[in-house]
Amino acid sequence: xxxxxxxQSSSEDASTGEDFSxxxxxxxxxxxxxxxxxxxxxxxxxxxxxIVGMDPEIGYLHRGFEKESENSKWIQVIxxxxxxxxxxxxxxxxxxxxxxxxxxxIQAPPRxxxxxxxxxxxxxxxxxxxxxxxxxxxxxxxxxxxxxxxAREYLWELVEEMTGAxxxxxxxxxxxxxxxxxxxxxxxxxxxxxxxxxxxxxCDKLLTRNKIFIDRVKDVGAISxxxxxxxxxxxxxxxxxxxxxxxxxxxxxSVYDELDFEIPVGSTGDxxxxxxxxxxxxxxxxxxxxxxxxKMPEGPFMTDERMMHFPDKKDVYGNIEGLIDHFKLVMExxxxxxxxxxxxxxxxxxxxxxxxxxxxxxxxxxxxxxxPCFNFVAAMPAMTVGHYVADIVPIFxxxxxxxxxxxx
Amino acid sequence: xxxxxxxxxxxxPPETGELTTLLKQEFPDDVTDFHAHRDDETVVIxxxxxxxxxxxxRDDTRCSFEIMMDLTAVDRLEMNETPRFEMVYHFKSLTxxxxxxxxxxxTEDDCKIASIHHLWKxxxxxxxxxxxxxxxxxxxxxxxxxxxxxxxxxGHPLRKDYPIDKQQPLMELKEVEERHVYGRHS
Amino acid sequence: MENVLEIIMIPAVLAIIKxxxxxxxxxxxxxxxxxLMERKWSAMIQDRVGPNRANIGNFTxxxxxxxxxxxxxxxxxxxxxxxxxxxxxxxxxxxxxLIAAIATFAVIPIAGPIGNFTFQVTDIEPGLLFIFAITSLxxxxxxxxxxxxxxxxxxxxxxxxxxxxxxxxxxxGLALMGVFMVYGTTRVSGIVDGQNEYWFxxxxxxxxxxxxxxxxxxxxxxxxxxxxxxPFDAPEGESEIVAGYFLEYSGMRWSAFMLAEYVSLVGxxxxxxxxxxxxxxxxxLHLWENAPQWLVTILxxxxxxxxxxxxxxxxxxxxxxxxxxxxxxxxxxxxxxxxPLSLINMFVTAFVILAFA
Numbered sequence: 001x002x003x004x005x006x007x008q009s010s011s012e013d014a015s016t017g018e019d020f021s022x023x024x025x026x027x028x029x030x031x032x033x034x035x036x037x038x039x040x041x042x043x044x045x046x047x048x049x050x051i052v053g054m055d056p057e058i059g060y061l062h063r064g065f066e067k068e069s070e071n072s073k074w075i076q077v078i079x080x081x082x083x084x085x086x087x088x089x090x091x092x093x094x095x096x097x098x099x100x101x102x103x104x105x106i107q108a109p110p111r112x113x114x115x116x117x118x119x120x121x122x123x124x125x126x127x128x129x130x131x132x133x134x135x136x137x138x139x140x141x142x143x144x145x146x147x148x149x150x151a152r153e154y155l156w157e158l159v160e161e162m163t164g165a166x167x168x169x170x171x172x173x174x175x176x177x178x179x180x181x182x183x184x185x186x187x188x189x190x191x192x193x194x195x196x197x198x199x200x201x202x203c204d205k206l207l208t209r210n211k212i213f214i215d216r217v218k219d220v221g222a223i224s225x226x227x228x229x230x231x232x233x234x235x236x237x238x239x240x241x242x243x244x245x246x247x248x249x250x251x252x253x254s255v256y257d258e259l260d261f262e263i264p265v266g267s268t269g270d271x272x273x274x275x276x277x278x279x280x281x282x283x284x285x286x287x288x289x290x291x292x293x294x295k296m297p298e299g300p301f302m303t304d305e306r307m308m309h310f311p312d313k314k315d316v317y318g319n320i321e322g323l324i325d326h327f328k329l330v331m332e333x334x335x336x337x338x339x340x341x342x343x344x345x346x347x348x349x350x351x352x353x354x355x356x357x358x359x360x361x362x363x364x365x366x367x368x369x370x371x372p373c374f375n376f377v378a379a380m381p382a383m384t385v386g387h388y389v390a391d392i393v394p395i396f397x398x399x400x401x402x403x404x405x406x407x408x
Numbered sequence: 409x410x411x412x413x414x415x416x417x418x419x420x421p422p423e424t425g426e427l428t429t430l431l432k433q434e435f436p437d438d439v440t441d442f443h444a445h446r447d448d449e450t451v452v453i454x455x456x457x458x459x460x461x462x463x464x465x466r467d468d469t470r471c472s473f474e475i476m477m478d479l480t481a482v483d484r485l486e487m488n489e490t491p492r493f494e495m496v497y498h499f500k501s502l503t504x505x506x507x508x509x510x511x512x513x514x515t516e517d518d519c520k521i522a523s524i525h526h527l528w529k530x531x532x533x534x535x536x537x538x539x540x541x542x543x544x545x546x547x548x549x550x551x552x553x554x555x556x557x558x559x560x561x562x563g564h565p566l567r568k569d570y571p572i573d574k575q576q577p578l579m580e581l582k583e584v585e586e587r588h589v590y591g592r593h594s
Numbered sequence: 595m596e597n598v599l600e601i602i603m604i605p606a607v608l609a610i611i612k613x614x615x616x617x618x619x620x621x622x623x624x625x626x627x628x629x630l631m632e633r634k635w636s637a638m639i640q641d642r643v644g645p646n647r648a649n650i651g652n653f654t655x656x657x658x659x660x661x662x663x664x665x666x667x668x669x670x671x672x673x674x675x676x677x678x679x680x681x682x683x684x685x686x687x688x689x690x691x692l693i694a695a696i697a698t699f700a701v702i703p704i705a706g707p708i709g710n711f712t713f714q715v716t717d718i719e720p721g722l723l724f725i726f727a728i729t730s731l732x733x734x735x736x737x738x739x740x741x742x743x744x745x746x747x748x749x750x751x752x753x754x755x756x757x758x759x760x761x762x763x764x765x766x767g768l769a770l771m772g773v774f775m776v777y778g779t780t781r782v783s784g785i786v787d788g789q790n791e792y793w794f795x796x797x798x799x800x801x802x803x804x805x806x807x808x809x810x811x812x813x814x815x816x817x818x819x820x821x822x823x824x825p826f827d828a829p830e831g832e833s834e835i836v837a838g839y840f841l842e843y844s845g846m847r848w849s850a851f852m853l854a855e856y857v858s859l860v861g862x863x864x865x866x867x868x869x870x871x872x873x874x875x876x877x878x879l880h881l882w883e884n885a886p887q888w889l890v891t892i893l894x895x896x897x898x899x900x901x902x903x904x905x906x907x908x909x910x911x912x913x914x915x916x917x918x919x920x921x922x923x924x925x926x927x928x929x930x931x932x933x934p935l936s937l938i939n940m941f942v943t944a945f946v947i948l949a950f951a
Contacts (some may be wrong), residue, residue: 064572139917140916
């Protein structure tokens with residue numbers, strides 16, 4: 001709304017609010033528009049091809065994640081989290097489970113954590129691949145997009161091998177994971193990562209130094225450090241501005257402090273920096289996965305804490321404790337101790353924070369997820385005004401809005 | 409509430425965090441409660457002090473909270489707590505690598521609070537969302553419209569007394585001036 | 595029998611027959627086939643399979659049935675018109691581009707003459723000027739479609755198209771000045787015959803690409819921009835202004851735009867072949883002293899077609915390799931870089947000709 005001042009000075013018709021001056025044309029971009037991934041509407045005001053104002057409207061994909069969660073048991077929320085950032089569902093699973101673990105005050109066993117790191121980084125790579133591919137496709141490099149989608153396909157096959165589903169993973173549990181590494185998984189992983197690296201090299205050659213591509217994204221959608229912080233940017237967009245804030249390092253959750261990786265930063269915060277930061281993060285994620293696979297410890301993949309995990313069928317049928325535990329877990333659900341926590345994890349787009357409030361019963365009082373791209377979309381007017389209408393495409397692409405996460 | 413949690417968990421009185429001490433010292437009359445459950449430093453302040461405290465948190469070099477991470481509310485109707493609503497603000501300081509949770513309690517009859525949209529730009533949309541979901545009015549907000557729901561939506565969905573299966577009335581089709589009717593002879 | 599021959603040899607009748615042959619047997623089929631070729635080729639670049647489903651019986655012909663399926667689909671689709679559209683202009687706009695694209699072939703020879711009979715619809719004196727005149731007509735297609743559709747996206751597309759095409763026409767002409775000077779004519783057959791000369795005895799043919807290398811690059815760029823193909827497809831800008839000026843069209847009218855694009859793709863390729871790659875002339879063929887005339891003609895047609903196909907392929911490859919320019923970048927490239935370059939090219943050519951002639 002900050003940009004409406006320019007328009008108000010022109011001859012605005014007070015009765016409709018539609019007719020500005022003769023030179024300003026307002027055009028509805030979205031909700032059904034090829035450049036709007038997910039569904040969002042930008043009422044854009046154009047002076048010729050120049051954007052003079054923009055009003056984003058969101059909420060088209062609102063499905064009441066928080067309300068549904070608050071009317072479910074704690075464990076029943078995990079499938080809902082799949083649908084938040086549906087490009088990297090595992091990161092949401094992991095984030096939510098770690099939040100509940102924080103509420104319990106426990107940690108998953110090391111093997112579970114290392115597996116989570118591997119799967120989480122795979123999801124991060126798929127997220128970045130999708131985003132970069134979409135940016136490239138929308139400015140005409142369709143080939144690049146399909147190569148990245150091919151690479152993403154390799155990774156989703158890994159996700160499928162691990163969780164049984166490509167998208168609706170529903171994989172983590174409180175205090176561990178649903179399943180251990182399948183047989184031969186690490187071999188497949190190394191194989192797929194080699195293929196991914198090959199595609200990365202090829203695409204790097206194809207696009208990163210392409211003059212047309214650089215012209216399209218350089219100095220487009222730049223945002224200053226101060227504005228980025230004020231808008232609450234996190235993740236690749238903040239790092240592109242030159243601020244090395246990465247929750248994996250800053251809060252050092254899970255086992256990230258045992259792994260060696262760098263945080264790439266940009267300088268100007270334009271679309272090209274965002275592109276480079278994401279490209280480099282993919283490489284860093286590959287390195288993290290390799291390290292985690294090397295360090296993978298032996299041991300259980302689920303905590304042995306009572307009332308955290310469903311007991312084995314052997315115990316359910318074999319002894320009274322198991323039977324009672326199972327009954328209570330099914331009928332009453334998990335009962336984390338009363339309290340409130342905020343658990344930030346580094347999602348594909350930035351800081352994904354889960355704010356949970358428990359009153360000690362089986363029903364969550366409050367499940368709130370901080371959507372990273374909410375802030376990005378809020379900053380769209382600030383990033384686009386003064387650019388050409390064609391620049392909406394790379395800017396909005398690099399923002400990587402995911403409808404499921406934005407509207408919840 | 410904080411006292412209960414902390415004692416319930418650890419059996420010891422709540423630890424006083426560094427920021428809590430600072431805020432208590434700067435705003436002795438306004439800090440009503442605090443806790444640090446699971447190391448999340450939390451301070452509860454009075455409603456009227458919100459703007460001053462937020463400005464202090466942002467500008468003072470001992471705090472310098474650059475990022476307004478999250479803003480939401482909690483409806484404590486089913487927890488049988490009073491007052492009913494609790495505003496929750498999460499801040500992150502990159503300079504000091506710290507987080508802080510600030511809470512303000514609001515009664516049901518008077519769920520109004522000062523807007524802090526001028527301190528962080530992110531707050532604009534957060535407050536709109538909070539208004540949409542909880543019906544909390546942010547005084548001084550320039551554009552307090554619904555954001556996730558449509559304008560005609562009745563009620564505020566995240567309030568605990570909003571039934572999950574409530575049906576909204578059907579809206580009539582809006583007449584749009586420039587409707588494109590397809591077909592050659594229309 | 596003789597009567598029939600006589601009628602055929604009447605120039606007007608002959609021209610009509612040639613038009614039918616060139617358009618119906620060369621330009622249109624190739625243009626249609628290119629739609630499939632583009633899809634198949636892009637699929638190969640992108641590690642996909644491409645269209646392979648349409649079939650008659652079990653015959654798919656590697657996707658060739660898609661051409662028929664697409665054609666049928668467009669014919670039977672509803673021909674819609676948005677409310678508030680300018681009816682008459684909206685209806686005729688698609689055909690401007692198509693007519694302009696097809697008319698280009700009128701002056702392009704696809705093989706050498708046999709006696710009085712030329713493999714060219716007409717060999718008029720201002721041959722290339724005719725092409726410029728005709729290609730500027732295709733601007734009207736885009737502009738009228740954009741303005742008559744009563745859609746803001748279409749309007750933006752139409753504006754972009756008109757600005758882009760008009761500016762690129764300027765130095766499209768300038769880029770060809772060098773060619774006119776080198777071969778001393780604007781007649782297409784003259785330019786083609788001029789390229790049958792050789793440098794250093796019979797070593798290097800005097801093809802336009804060797805005499806005017808910069809002119810070739812400039813002209814090729816200008817033509818690609820003129821046909822609004824990637825990387826100069828900002829007027830269509832499918833990601834930001836959806837489809838630009840033909841956004842509101844459906845059915846066969848939409849197909850007319852598509853067909854115009856592919857026919858002008860062939861037009862560009864054949865024009866490049868004619869002006870810069872010796873046209874139908876096969877280099878060093880004169881060394882084969884008593885080659886039979888019929889064989890030479892067939893070889894010439896083959897040579898011309900191969901080069902044309904090559905440049906069609908090249909444009910497709912270009913489209914699927916590079917991203918596209920933003921609209922203002924297209925204009926900046928045209929006015930700030932290509933226009934000075936073509937002027938320099940013109941002056942240098944003139945200087946060289948004056949100095950060495």
